[in-house]
Amino acid sequence: MGSPAPTPRPGDQLASATSTTRVIVIRAPQDAASPIECGGTRMVPAQDAPTTQPPGEAPDTLIGKRYVDAADTLELLCTASGTGHLTYGGQPLAVKPPKALPASD
Template sequence: MASPAPTPRPGDQLAAATGTTRVIVIRAPEGGAGAIECGGVPMVPARQAPAAPAAGEAPGALIGKRYVDAADTLELLCTASGAGPLTYGGQPLTVKAPKALPASD
């Protein structure tokens, strides 16, 4: 199995080692100390991901959604849905709330 990316950087494309989830790192903390995981397994660079997807599981990460950590220092964009929750440093990531648009009045 391929080793996980040591430090996430903006632009990195990661894939779940055991499923179909794929993400792009939008924002990463300086000197990232934690591992980005999907379903409890560290994510790997997308080019090293296994070809066999896990079938028949409910999606844990949804395509097109942005996920952030509690401190809002890490942001991921999900480019392919898959099973298992996304975590960073053992803490779950949440869906980022959309920005409110200004009133047109």
């Protein structure tokens, strides 16, 4: 496998080193010094990642969901489900709630 991912930039594709979780960075702080991790392991560039899921484990990170940090400075879009919770700087990322659409009266 390759070296850990450098400072994340929008458009970067990252993957878990231990499961099939894959994400695309949608938004990242310019001074992002903390690692993005999945299941406690630093995420790597997607081309360096495994493509198999440990057998019998349900995914923790779900495809199509957006994950954000508490300060709403980092946003990731999950492109492949897998085991392991996403964290940034040791803090868990939460599923971003959908935006409410305006009422159409």
